[in-house]
Amino acid sequence: MTDYGTDFSCTTDLDTTLSTVSGPMVVVEAVVRRWSTPTDGLLGDPNYGFDLSAYCNADVSPRDIAQLSSSLNAEAEKDQCVLECLSTVSLMRDGTLTVTANLTLLDGEEFTLVLAVSAVT
Numbered sequence: 229m230t231d232y233g234t235d236f237s238c239t240t241d242l243d244t245t246l247s248t249v250s251g252p253m254v255v256v257e258a259v260v261r262r263w264s265t266p267t268d269g270l271l272g273d274p275n276y277g278f279d280l281s282a283y284c285n286a287d288v289s290p291r292d293i294a295q296l297s298s299s300l301n302a303e304a305e306k307d308q309c310v311l312e313c314l315s316t317v318s319l320m321r322d323g324t325l326t327v328t329a330n331l332t333l334l335d336g337e338e339f340t341l342v343l344a345v346s347a348v349t
Contacts, residue, residue, distance in 0.1 A: 230335035255309045278303040285323035
């Protein structure tokens with residue numbers, strides 16, 4: 229089994245109890261952070277991030293949704309621990325984006341990650 233290390237739990241903000249995550253959850257949280265950080269939002273890495281929330285309540289076409297899915301896959305696969313990301317994106321009537329992503333990690337472990345992203349969350 230691949231050692232993904234240990235890190236503070238932090239998807240949208242640092243956990244106030246300073247809890248930690250280890251194993252594959254380190255990678256899953258890293259992908260969520262990538263998808264919630266504007267491009268060039270990480271000091272020193274202009275290629276880091278893709279702000280998924282920018283698409284909430286936006287007027288997007290089915291073609292835009294397909295491109296969004298492709299962009300999310302590419303961003304997740306920038307993480308050296310992610311072998312493959314296959315995502316689907318749905319835009320709900322209330323403006324919420326639902327992302328279902330199947331992540332395959334270095335050691336072959338697979339995870340399904342489901343995110344609901346709105347202008348509020």
